[in-house]
Amino acid sequence: MAEAIATVCPYCGVGCGLKVRPGVTVEVKPDPTHPANLGRVCSKGAALGETLGESDRLLQPEIGGVPVAWDAALDEVACRLRSVIDAHGPQAVAFYVSGQLLTEDYYVVNKLMKGCLGAANIDTNSRLCMSSAVAAYKRALGEDAVPCSYRDIEEADLLVLAGSNAAWTHPVLYQRIVAEKQRRPALRVVVVDPRRTATCDIADLHLALRPGTDAWLFNGLLSYLAREGGLDQGFVETHTQGFEAALEAARGAAPSIPAVAAACELPAAQVAEFFRLFLRTEKTVTLWSQGLNQSSSGVDKGAALINCHLATGRIGRPGMGPFSLTGQPNAMGGREVGGLANQLAAHMDIEDDEARERVARFWGVPTVADTPGLKAVDLFEAVADGRVKAVWIMATNPVVSMPDADRVRAALQACEHVIVSDCVRGSDTVACADVLLPAATWGEKDGTVTNSERRISRMRAFMPPPGDARPDWWIVTEVARRMGYGDVFPYRSPADIFREHAALSGFENEGRRVFDIGALKDIDDAHYDVLAPLQWPVNAAHPQGGARLFADGCFPTADGRARLMPVTPRAPVVVAGDEYPLVMNTGRIRDQWHTMTRTARTPRLTTHLPEPFVQIHPLDADLWHLSDGALAQVTSPQGSLLARVRLDAAQRPGAVFVPMHWNEAYARNARANALTAAITDPISGQPEFKHAPVRVAPF
Numbered sequence: 001m002a003e004a005i006a007t008v009c010p011y012c013g014v015g016c017g018l019k020v021r022p023g024v025t026v027e028v029k030p031d032p033t034h035p036a037n038l039g040r041v042c043s044k045g046a047a048l049g050e051t052l053g054e055s056d057r058l059l060q061p062e063i064g065g066v067p068v069a070w071d072a073a074l075d076e077v078a079c080r081l082r083s084v085i086d087a088h089g090p091q092a093v094a095f096y097v098s099g100q101l102l103t104e105d106y107y108v109v110n111k112l113m114k115g116c117l118g119a120a121n122i123d124t125n126s127r128l129c130m131s132s133a134v135a136a137y138k139r140a141l142g143e144d145a146v147p148c149s150y151r152d153i154e155e156a157d158l159l160v161l162a163g164s165n166a167a168w169t170h171p172v173l174y175q176r177i178v179a180e181k182q183r184r185p186a187l188r189v190v191v192v193d194p195r196r197t198a199t200c201d202i203a204d205l206h207l208a209l210r211p212g213t214d215a216w217l218f219n220g221l222l223s224y225l226a227r228e229g230g231l232d233q234g235f236v237e238t239h240t241q242g243f244e245a246a247l248e249a250a251r252g253a254a255p256s257i258p259a260v261a262a263a264c265e266l267p268a269a270q271v272a273e274f275f276r277l278f279l280r281t282e283k284t285v286t287l288w289s290q291g292l293n294q295s296s297s298g299v300d301k302g303a304a305l306i307n308c309h310l311a312t313g314r315i316g317r318p319g320m321g322p323f324s325l326t327g328q329p330n331a332m333g334g335r336e337v338g339g340l341a342n343q344l345a346a347h348m349d350i351e352d353d354e355a356r357e358r359v360a361r362f363w364g365v366p367t368v369a370d371t372p373g374l375k376a377v378d379l380f381e382a383v384a385d386g387r388v389k390a391v392w393i394m395a396t397n398p399v400v401s402m403p404d405a406d407r408v409r410a411a412l413q414a415c416e417h418v419i420v421s422d423c424v425r426g427s428d429t430v431a432c433a434d435v436l437l438p439a440a441t442w443g444e445k446d447g448t449v450t451n452s453e454r455r456i457s458r459m460r461a462f463m464p465p466p467g468d469a470r471p472d473w474w475i476v477t478e479v480a481r482r483m484g485y486g487d488v489f490p491y492r493s494p495a496d497i498f499r500e501h502a503a504l505s506g507f508e509n510e511g512r513r514v515f516d517i518g519a520l521k522d523i524d525d526a527h528y529d530v531l532a533p534l535q536w537p538v539n540a541a542h543p544q545g546g547a548r549l550f551a552d553g554c555f556p557t558a559d560g561r562a563r564l565m566p567v568t569p570r571a572p573v574v575v576a577g578d579e580y581p582l583v584m585n586t587g588r589i590r591d592q593w594h595t596m597t598r599t600a601r602t603p604r605l606t607t608h609l610p611e612p613f614v615q616i617h618p619l620d621a622d623l624w625h626l627s628d629g630a631l632a633q634v635t636s637p638q639g640s641l642l643a644r645v646r647l648d649a650a651q652r653p654g655a656v657f658v659p660m661h662w663n664e665a666y667a668r669n670a671r672a673n674a675l676t677a678a679i680t681d682p683i684s685g686q687p688e689f690k691h692a693p694v695r696v697a698p699f
């Protein structure tokens with residue numbers, strides 16, 4: 001029997017370790033030694049073995065639908081990018097990549113764009129899931145640095161889950177919370193979510209607030225803590241700035257419990273109970289996710305939440321901290337290498353002259369891009385209006401996942417040069433490609449990923465890629481060489497890239513940035529192969545990694561202090577009205593991942609919720625003449641979809657829920673993001689996916 005190979009699940013940001021035994025039937029089991037899951041696995045991870053196989057795989061490069069050899073395809077991509085840059089300048093080229101890429105893939109594509117091609121137009125689908133949390137952390141803590149570990153969740157006495165249905169979206173983390181709650185019933189759990197989700201099953205208190213009002217709630221909490229003597233004055237005075245302004249803004253917006261209750265449409269007694277729990281429970285971890293991030297004021301919502309932790313000194317200590325749950329397996333690894341359009345590599349700032357000079361010197365290139373590139377929504381807008389003439393899309397399906405998705409599809413169909421690297425054919429974006437590049441996928445390629453708790457784990461190959469599929473880092477490296485950048489793209493393996501990435505993180509860092517894995521810069525191939533999961537930083541001060549950040553109260557800001565940010569809450573940009581009277585919230589379901597290109601390959605995962613649906617409260621269903629199980633048309637100003645009606649009293653009246661997964665290959669006319677508008681947070685650029693006014697009518 002073949003030996004089991006340790007790797008990581010390719011789905012969510014929990015980053016569970018798996019043991020895979022290759023063979024005719026691939027056996028996938030949880031890795032009992034991996035610190036993220038400690039032997040647990042969810043339905044998606046357990047079914048991974050059934051999603052493998054060549055059916056629907058891209059097996060050969062194609063140009064204009066005609067199969068070609070790799071040399072021809074790589075020459076073609078290099079030639080197209082070069083000719084667009086020569087004719088229109090580097091801003092006419094863009095990359096749109098993915099939190100599904102491995103860190104090594106991400107590193108080389110970011111280097112190619114920002115270090116060689118002369119613009120910073122590389123953004124990622126991580127923009128859609130956690131860029132508001134990134135901006136909130138950066139403004140408050142000085143760096144995009146998640147301060148907590150999963151262990152803190154088990155050491156807390158109060159867990160607040162805000163805008164997170166962890167039971168479905170981070171299932172193994174939720175299993176850990178359930179186990180801890182069973183072991184220690186005194187652990188209190190508060191869920192803040194307009195919808196009663198599966199996560200509420202273990203909640204002591206569920207705050208079903210009015211959609212979009214989270215900042216009122218956390219502002220109200222800050223002003224309550226100040227009134228009730230719940231602040232850590234010593235921490236505030238020694239380790240923070242901006243407290244007075246933040247408190248003034250909080251008091252202005254949410255001066256009292258009745259005011260918060262009115263703004264959030266919650267019973268005042270529930271608000272008071274939450275505030276009292278927070279006041280009395282020092283060991284509090286507040287977890288937040290897309291419910292807060294996917295908003296036109298997502299950065300402010302995160303800031304209001306972080307303010308409460310800074311004002312109480314609940315950060316950097318066991319069982320405490322503001323903890324953003326990352327959606328994708330490697331959203332954090334992408335951030336580490338600068339995979340967002342407004343970042344440089346290794347958590348350096350693209351607008352910092354000194355940082356740009358340092359990175360250029362390290363990379364051995366004359367300059368790096370000196371202005372932020374186009375964020376995801378702006379990037380596709382630039383494709384639509386012709387400013388971007390060549391776009392290379394890797395491992396993601398924006399025709400389904402971007403807001404105003406029909407417009408994105410039309411933009412790609414009209415674009416001169418659409419290059420798509422993917423592993424499958426059944427993606428709506430693949431259908432728009434001029435050049436198709438077959439990519440290796442999970443189980444076929446080596447590299448690293450970083451999960452929600454900053455833990456870097458090795459993703460390991462256990463089978464060869466089918467046909468001519470190749471790893472993304474290899475494809476990008478070969479194109480870079482053909483464009484004349486071979487001297488700075490010397491890579492022969494992912495280990496070569498990892499060493500350079502680690503070296504850059506520690507290069508002239510001298511404590512400036514928390515992200516530092518410089519101690520791994522000389523790791524040899526053999527040690528890279530067996531690298532055990534570990535949390536950054538990994539440097540001289542933390543040779544074995546660090547479980548918790550900011551224990552010393554020092555933050556990576558100019559004066560070493562964290563910043564409380566004043567938050568003036570804002571309602572969603574577009575509100576429900578006569579024509580579109582309901583608010584559509586989009587999200588994930590338990591057994592599907594993203595646009596279903598992998599999870600739909602096994603019946604085990606499609607039986608849970610087999611069809612696109614619109615979940616609606618029975619009172620609303622009566623009002624709009626909808627019956628359970630019937631087909632309905634959901635319409636917004638942007639577009640419409642067909643879905644099965646599911647009556648559910650867990651739904652807040654006035655709001656409906658539609659899953660974001662279905663693409664055209666699995667259900668016609670069911671793409672939720674055909675209905676969402678391209679409205680974004682002004683700081684993070686993250687779209688307002690949770691608040692699309694719609695009408696629902698019998699079909």
Ligand code: SF4
Nearest residue numbers: 009011012016042045
């Ligand atoms: Fe994979 Fe996430 Fe499930 Fe873990 S919780 S097995 S990482 S999908």
